[in-house]
Amino acid sequence: MTEPGGDTVAAARAGSTPYVDPARVRYRKRKSLRDAAIGMISLIVTATVVTVVIVRTPGWSAVQETFFSPEAFAESFPGLLDAFWLNIRIFLIAEPLILIVGLTVALVRRLRSPIFLPLRIVATVYVDIFRGVPTLLVILLLGFGVPALQLQGAPDDVLVWGVVALVLSYGAYVAEVFRAGIDSVHPSQQMAARSLGLTSWQTNRYVVLPQAVRNVTPPLLNDFISLQKDTALVSVLGPIELLRRAQIDASFTFNYTPYVAAAALFIALTIPMSRFTDWVQARQRRRRGAGTDS
Amino acid sequence: MNPTMLRVSDVWKSFGQESVLRGISVDVTEHEVVVLIGASGSGKSTLLRCINGLETVDAGSIVLDNDLDVTAFRTDLDAVRRRVGIVFQSYNLFPHMTVLKNITLGQRKVLGRSSAEAQERGRQLLARFGLEDKADEYPDRLSGGQQQRVAIVRAVAMSPEMLLFDEITSALDPLLVGEVLEAVRELKEEGMTIVMATHEMGFARDVADRVCFLDAGVVLEQGPPQEVLRDPTERRTRDFLARILG
Ligand SMILES: Nc1ncnc2c1ncn2[C@@H]1O[C@H](COP(=O)(O)OP(=O)(O)OP(=O)(O)O)[C@@H](O)[C@H]1O
Ligand SMILES: [Mg+2]
Numbered sequence: 001m002t003e004p005g006g007d008t009v010a011a012a013r014a015g016s017t018p019y020v021d022p023a024r025v026r027y028r029k030r031k032s033l034r035d036a037a038i039g040m041i042s043l044i045v046t047a048t049v050v051t052v053v054i055v056r057t058p059g060w061s062a063v064q065e066t067f068f069s070p071e072a073f074a075e076s077f078p079g080l081l082d083a084f085w086l087n088i089r090i091f092l093i094a095e096p097l098i099l100i101v102g103l104t105v106a107l108v109r110r111l112r113s114p115i116f117l118p119l120r121i122v123a124t125v126y127v128d129i130f131r132g133v134p135t136l137l138v139i140l141l142l143g144f145g146v147p148a149l150q151l152q153g154a155p156d157d158v159l160v161w162g163v164v165a166l167v168l169s170y171g172a173y174v175a176e177v178f179r180a181g182i183d184s185v186h187p188s189q190q191m192a193a194r195s196l197g198l199t200s201w202q203t204n205r206y207v208v209l210p211q212a213v214r215n216v217t218p219p220l221l222n223d224f225i226s227l228q229k230d231t232a233l234v235s236v237l238g239p240i241e242l243l244r245r246a247q248i249d250a251s252f253t254f255n256y257t258p259y260v261a262a263a264a265l266f267i268a269l270t271i272p273m274s275r276f277t278d279w280v281q282a283r284q285r286r287r288r289g290a291g292t293d294s
Numbered sequence: 295m296n297p298t299m300l301r302v303s304d305v306w307k308s309f310g311q312e313s314v315l316r317g318i319s320v321d322v323t324e325h326e327v328v329v330l331i332g333a334s335g336s337g338k339s340t341l342l343r344c345i346n347g348l349e350t351v352d353a354g355s356i357v358l359d360n361d362l363d364v365t366a367f368r369t370d371l372d373a374v375r376r377r378v379g380i381v382f383q384s385y386n387l388f389p390h391m392t393v394l395k396n397i398t399l400g401q402r403k404v405l406g407r408s409s410a411e412a413q414e415r416g417r418q419l420l421a422r423f424g425l426e427d428k429a430d431e432y433p434d435r436l437s438g439g440q441q442q443r444v445a446i447v448r449a450v451a452m453s454p455e456m457l458l459f460d461e462i463t464s465a466l467d468p469l470l471v472g473e474v475l476e477a478v479r480e481l482k483e484e485g486m487t488i489v490m491a492t493h494e495m496g497f498a499r500d501v502a503d504r505v506c507f508l509d510a511g512v513v514l515e516q517g518p519p520q521e522v523l524r525d526p527t528e529r530r531t532r533d534f535l536a537r538i539l540g
Contacts, residue, residue, distance in 0.1 A: 188382070188384060188386045189386060189388065191348060191382075191386065192382065192386035192387075192388070193388075194348070194375065195346055195348060195375055195379070195380045196375065196379075196399070196400035196404060196448070196449075196452060197372050197373075197375040197376040197400060197404040197405075197452065198372075198399075198400060198403055198404055199372060202403050202404075206399060206403065207388055207399075210390050211388075211389065211390050214390065
C-alpha cells in the first residue's frame with residue numbers, strides 16, 4: 001500500500017476503530033469553516049441592509065422618538081423594573097399552586113371507585129368551566145366579586161384574588177395536560193406494575209406518573225411561558241404591575257417607549273424559558289432516538 | 295406425588311359475544327412445568343391472565359395451594375399477584391428506571407424488603423442470568439433477549455410460588471430466543487412451578503412435564519410431551535401440530 005494513511009487503514013481493519021480518509025477529514029473541516037463564514041457574512045449584510053432601509057424610511061425619526069426614546073426609557077425603566085418584580089412574584093406563587101391543582105384534578109378524574117363519583121364530577125365540571133371562560137373574565141369576577149361579598153375572614157386584597165383566578169384558570173389547562181400525559185403511558189405498564197402486586201396507588205406513584213410527567217414537560221413549560229405573560233392581566237384589578245406601570249408612564253408623557261421597555265422585560269423573562277423548553281425537548285428526542293426497538 | 299399448586303376448574307370467560315374460555319380445567323402440581331399450546335386466539339393468554347387476576351372470570355374457580363381462591367368475589371388480588379408472577383411477550387420493563395430499580399421496586403414496595411436486601415437479591419439474580427453488568431443500564435439500551443431476561447428476573451425476585459410465561463420469546467429475534475429459553479430451563483431445574491404458553495415446540499418437548507392443547511376454550515388433549523407432540527390422539531391436535539411444524 002502506497003497511499004497516505006495506509007498504516008491507519010491497516011490499523012483500523014485490525015482493530016475496531018473507525019477510519020476516515022484524511023483527505024475527506026480536511027474537506028469536512030474546510031466545509032464547516034466555510035459554512036460558518038458564509039452564515040456570518042450573510043447575517044451581517046442582511047442586518048445592515050435592514051437597518052439602513054428602516055433608518056432611511058421617512059417617518060423613522062418620529063417612530064424612534066415615540067417608541068425608542070432614550071430619555072423616556074431612562075426615566076421610566078427603574079419604575080418598570082420595580083413593577084415587574086410584582087409580576088415575577090405573582091408567577092412564582094401561582095405556578096406551584098397550578099401544578100398542585102392540575103395534578104390533583106388529573107388524578108381525581110382517574111379514580112375508579114364509585115365512592116369518589118362526586119369528586120370526579122366536581123373535577124370534570126371544574127375543568128369544563130374554567131377552560132371555557134376567558135382568564136380575564138375569571139380575574140374580574142373573583143377580583144371584584146368576592147371582596148364585594150364582604151365575607152368574614154376572606155382576604156380583601158384584590159391581588160390575592162387575582163392570583164387565585166390565575167391558579168383556577170391555568171389549573172384546568174394543566175390538569176388536562178397531565179391527563180394527556182397519563183394517557184400516553186401504555187396500559188401494559190400498569191398491567192406489569194399490578195402483576196408485581198403493586199397497589200393502584202403505588203402503580204400511579206412509581207410507574208405511571210414519572211413517565212407521564214416526563215412526556216408532558218414541554219407542554220407544561222409552554223404553559224409556564226404563557227402564565228408569565230398573563231400575570232399582566234391582574235392589572236385590571238388595580239395592582240401596579242409592569243403593564244399598568246407602563247400604561248401610566250405612557251399616558252403621562254404621550255410617549256410609547258415604556259410599552260416597548262415593558263415588552264422587552266417580558267421577553268427577557270420568557271426567552272430563557274423558551275430555550276430551556278427547547279433543550280428539554282431535544283434531550284427527550286435524543287433519549288427516544290437512543291432506544292433500540294428489538 | 296407432589297401437592298396440587300393450582301386448580302383451574304370449569305372456568306368460563308367471554309369478551310362481549312366472544313366466548314374464549316368454555317369450561318376449561320387444568321391442575322398444576324408443585325415443581326411441574328406445564329406448557330400450553332394451541333392456535334392463535336385459543337385462549338392461552340386469557341387463561342394465564344385469569345390465573346394472575348388480571349382478568350376476572352365469568353364462572354368457575356381458580357384456587358392456589360388449596361387455600362387462596364383467585365376467583366372469589368372479594369379476593370385480594372394483590373395477595374394473588376404476590377404469589378404468582380407473570381412475564382409477558384412484550385417485556386414491559388419500566389423505561390424510566392434502571393434494570394436494578396426495575397427489579398427492586400416490587401421487592402421494596404410490595405414485600406417490604408429493605409433497599410439493601412432487595413439490591414443484593416437483585417444483583418444475585420442478575421448474575422445468575424448473565425446480566426450482572428447491566429444492573430445500572432436503562433432498559434432501552436438492552437437487546438430484546440436481555441430485556442426479557444430482566445423481566446424474568448423481575449418476576450423471580452418477588453419469590454413467587456409459581457411463574458406464568460406468556461409467549462415470552464415471540465417478540466424476539468430468532469437468535470435471541472435461546473438465551474431466554476435457557477433462563478426458563480434454569481428455573482425449572484431449581485424446582486420452580488411454571489405454566490407457559492409458547493409456540494416453541496422443540497422447547498416444549500425438552501422441558502415440559504406436561505403439554506396441554508387448548509382448542510375452542512377447553513383443554514382438548516393433555517399429557518407428557520412425547521405423547522401429545524409425537525402421537526396425539528385428537529385429530530385437531532394433529533392438524534395444529536402439522537400446521538405449526540410445517
Ligand atoms: N381484553 C380483551 N377484549 C376483547 N377481546 C379479547 C381481549 N383479550 C382477548 N380477547 C380475545 O380473546 C381471544 C383469545 O385471545 P388470547 O389472547 O387468549 O389467545 P391466545 O391463545 O393467547 O392467542 P395468541 O397465540 O395469538 O397469543 C381472541 O380472539 C381475542 O381477540
Ligand atoms: Mg397470547
